[in-house]
Amino acid sequence: MRDAIKISTVSFNAKWGDKQSNLSRMKGYIEQAVSEGANLIVFPEMALTGYDDEKEKTLKDKMQYREAETIPGESSDEIAKLTKKYGVYVVFGMPERDRDDYDKLYNSACVCGPDGVIGGYRKIHLPYPEYHWAKRGEKPLIFDTQWGPIGVGICYDTYCFPEQMRYYAAKGCRIHVNCTAHAKCHGETIARTTVEAYAAMNQMFIVSSNLAGLDLYNDFWGSSSIVGPGSDKFSVAYYAGYPFSDLRGHIDKMFSAIIDLGLATRSIFEPNPGIDNATDYRPQLYKRFFDELLLDSKFLRTEYDV
Numbered sequence: 001m002r003d004a005i006k007i008s009t010v011s012f013n014a015k016w017g018d019k020q021s022n023l024s025r026m027k028g029y030i031e032q033a034v035s036e037g038a039n040l041i042v043f044p045e046m047a048l049t050g051y052d053d054e055k056e057k058t059l060k061d062k063m064q065y066r067e068a069e070t071i072p073g074e075s076s077d078e079i080a081k082l083t084k085k086y087g088v089y090v091v092f093g094m095p096e097r098d099r100d101d102y103d104k105l106y107n108s109a110c111v112c113g114p115d116g117v118i119g120g121y122r123k124i125h126l127p128y129p130e131y132h133w134a135k136r137g138e139k140p141l142i143f144d145t146q147w148g149p150i151g152v153g154i155c156y157d158t159y160c161f162p163e164q165m166r167y168y169a170a171k172g173c174r175i176h177v178n179c180t181a182h183a184k185c186h187g188e189t190i191a192r193t194t195v196e197a198y199a200a201m202n203q204m205f206i207v208s209s210n211l212a213g214l215d216l217y218n219d220f221w222g223s224s225s226i227v228g229p230g231s232d233k234f235s236v237a238y239y240a241g242y243p244f245s246d247l248r249g250h251i252d253k254m255f256s257a258i259i260d261l262g263l264a265t266r267s268i269f270e271p272n273p274g275i276d277n278a279t280d281y282r283p284q285l286y287k288r289f290f291d292e293l294l295l296d297s298k299f300l301r302t303e304y305d306v
Helices: 021-035 065-066 075-086 155-160 162-170 190-202 283-292
Strands: 005-009 039-044 089-097 100-113 116-122 139-145 148-154 176-180 205-210 212-214 219-222 224-227 234-239 252-261
Touching: 005 224, 005 234, 021 039, 021 075, 021 252, 039 176, 039 205, 065 089, 075 089, 075 100, 075 116, 089 148, 089 176, 100 139, 100 148, 116 139, 116 148, 116 219, 148 155, 148 162, 148 283, 155 162, 155 176, 155 190, 162 176, 162 190, 176 190, 190 205, 190 224, 190 234, 234 252
Parallel strands: 005 039, 005 205, 039 089, 148 176, 176 205
Antiparallel strands: 005 252, 089 100, 100 116, 139 148, 205 224, 212 219, 224 234
16 A cells, blocks of 8 residues: 555636536646646535525526536546546545436535546535535445545535544545535634644544635635644644635645655554553444434434435
């Protein structure tokens, strides 16, 4: 398994509702990233179409409904042509249409690699206003590479639900891809604080790609970044890009870095000789906690899960 990997993450001002323009621009970024030696290129949440919702419109009149595609589909196949040609991995956000139910949509991240379309991750946690058009996903997504497994999350998944990233780390992921649409209306604190904390806690690298600038009405921070373990234990460093809300990052720009995954030691998941080679991480104990929570009716499935 390789340790040194070059990653490019793009702050991207998606043109709202202009899928062809966005796709063409993403392909241009991929070509440039490849020319600079990138192995993994990441684009934001909903980069293919733009993010904002016209809440007054019915589902079938919404832009996301009109522009949604299956995975694999037309746009993912276009990206896959490049990933196969150059032997790289690309992750990008898009509205996904369920192949078996035309009216069921997801806020998804498509993953393509050297062998073509790998699959799509469907956002598990939906904040306002995404549930006006999308259904919640049910499954994590880990894809295998020469650098080991890589986990995928989208925005709210990453910042507010540490269970998902901890699961990826425990499964051996040294990289977490975070496709995001972090806007100024979300404030300056939540994304930066959690990304830095989770990189240190899980001893893994977090690659965030954020929308930048004005969408339909939201103004997005940009400031994509690669954050990961520093040289000192449980320290954290920025290897590329800027913290969210840093004014230097409010532009369309690709940030790239070669990172050493050997720094992602994940010691809390390794056998500890001081406690009979058990790990510090105790999933059997946590399972009891969550089994107890499931006795509370408010955590039962809802109509939004089906």
